[in-house]
Amino acid sequence: MSGYDLRKVFAETALGNYSSSPGAIYPALARLEKAGLIEGEEDRAQSLRPRKLYRPSAEGRRVFREWLSQDVTRDDVSRSFDELMLRFAFHSALGSSTATRRFLERLAAEVESYVEELRRQRKLFPQGAPVHSRLALEAGIEQYRASARWARKALGHFKEDE
Amino acid sequence: MSGYDLRKVFAETALGNYSSSPGAIYPALARLEKAGLIEGEEDRAQSLRPRKLYRPSAEGRRVFREWLSQDVTRDDVSRSFDELMLRFAFHSALGSSTATRRFLERLAAEVESYVEELRRQRKLFPQGAPVHSRLALEAGIEQYRASARWARKALGHFKEDE
DNA sequence: TCGCACATGTAACGTGTTACATGATTCA
DNA sequence: TGAATCATGTAACACGTTACATGTGCGA
Numbered sequence: 001m002s003g004y005d006l007r008k009v010f011a012e013t014a015l016g017n018y019s020s021s022p023g024a025i026y027p028a029l030a031r032l033e034k035a036g037l038i039e040g041e042e043d044r045a046q047s048l049r050p051r052k053l054y055r056p057s058a059e060g061r062r063v064f065r066e067w068l069s070q071d072v073t074r075d076d077v078s079r080s081f082d083e084l085m086l087r088f089a090f091h092s093a094l095g096s097s098t099a100t101r102r103f104l105e106r107l108a109a110e111v112e113s114y115v116e117e118l119r120r121q122r123k124l125f126p127q128g129a130p131v132h133s134r135l136a137l138e139a140g141i142e143q144y145r146a147s148a149r150w151a152r153k154a155l156g157h158f159k160e161d162e
Numbered sequence: 163m164s165g166y167d168l169r170k171v172f173a174e175t176a177l178g179n180y181s182s183s184p185g186a187i188y189p190a191l192a193r194l195e196k197a198g199l200i201e202g203e204e205d206r207a208q209s210l211r212p213r214k215l216y217r218p219s220a221e222g223r224r225v226f227r228e229w230l231s232q233d234v235t236r237d238d239v240s241r242s243f244d245e246l247m248l249r250f251a252f253h254s255a256l257g258s259s260t261a262t263r264r265f266l267e268r269l270a271a272e273v274e275s276y277v278e279e280l281r282r283q284r285k286l287f288p289q290g291a292p293v294h295s296r297l298a299l300e301a302g303i304e305q306y307r308a309s310a311r312w313a314r315k316a317l318g319h320f321k322e323d324e
Numbered sequence: 325t326c327g328c329a330c331a332t333g334t335a336a337c338g339t340g341t342t343a344c345a346t347g348a349t350t351c352a
Numbered sequence: 353t354g355a356a357t358c359a360t361g362t363a364a365c366a367c368g369t370t371a372c373a374t375g376t377g378c379g380a
Binding site: 019021024028031047049051 | 338339340341342343346347348
Binding site for chain 2: 013014016017078079085086088089090091092100118121130131132133135136137138139140142143145146147149150151154157
């Protein structure tokens with residue numbers, strides 16, 4: 001894809017929580033190319049403003065798969081849940097339903113244990129604390145509970161082997 | 163509170179998705195003081211390493227209330243839901259159940275309409291698209307559905323007037 | 325007196341934001 | 353031919369991260 005194509009993806013789809021600003025996209029593509037993770041090919045080479053099409057390099061694909069295969073940690077769950085979902089969204093690139101099953105099982109387990117911790121925090125709320133903050137904590141608990149249910153249900157899609 | 167007190171809050175509570183690193187906290191406090199939003203008072207003034215206690219200034223409280231009273235936009239819902247919840251958590255400072263009710267009603271409405279958009283995106287998924295990405299989108303839908311249910315339920319706590 | 329928790333800060337670095345600058349292509 | 357969309361980029365600035373630096377007070 002070109003930088004412009006990527007900008008449209010980030011601007012128009014649910015991936016929109018990632019920035020589509022040119023000041024983010026173009027320097028990032030330049031960094032990735034410099035790091036050897038993607039390779040750019042000029043489309044209208046003779047033009048003053050050539051279009052550049054990027055594709056992952058072999059090394060880039062390797063690093064990508066490594067990123068996908070990372071274990072799900074408690075920290076991921078509480079601090080970067082969205083990135084975890086992004087990882088899951090690309091799991092098809094691994095082509096292994098065993099790996100995906102492991103991911104979902106670990107995710108469900110970590111989320112469920114985090115829900116327990118949040119419930120403990122709610123119980124420890126001082127008597128005088130305003131309702132609002134307790135309710136906000138409960139909003140978080142409900143979001144995570146929904147995610148745990150989703151993960152358990154999603155496991156059903158990956159019952160078969162490799 | 164002192165910078166150290168704040169670091170502990172961010173490190174130990176569910177507010178932990180905000181950074182507790184000294185390189186974030188101390189410069190931020192300095193900026194807020196320079197902007198006139200908080201006022202620092204030195205605790206052990208004669209010491210080489212005095213403790214500094216900060217409290218909001220009148221202007222700071224005004225700006226804070228302004229932040230709390232902002233309307234809930236569609237953009238907030240899709241891009242900074244966590245900040246919305248943080249705003250709600252501090253709504254007690256407004257001391258107006260009318261304002262809180264309006265916040266929750268707007269939130270529920272915007273979340274519900276966003277869920278509809280995400281469902282449309284799911285329907286538009288190309289046939290060949292991998293299950294994983296469709297499931298990831300569904301995870302998001304379920305999180306937002308849980309939030310909408312929470313908001314409707316929370317409204318029950320703010321039925322009375324001002 | 326040793327170690328830990330308390331307590332505040334800075335410097336280098338990376339990267340995102342906002343705003344600006346430029347040019348190409350397509351179609352009414 | 354003018355406007356819209358395609359398309360890429362830079363510069364100033366803000367701010368967070370990581371790592372480092374420093375000092376205080378208390379209890380075993």
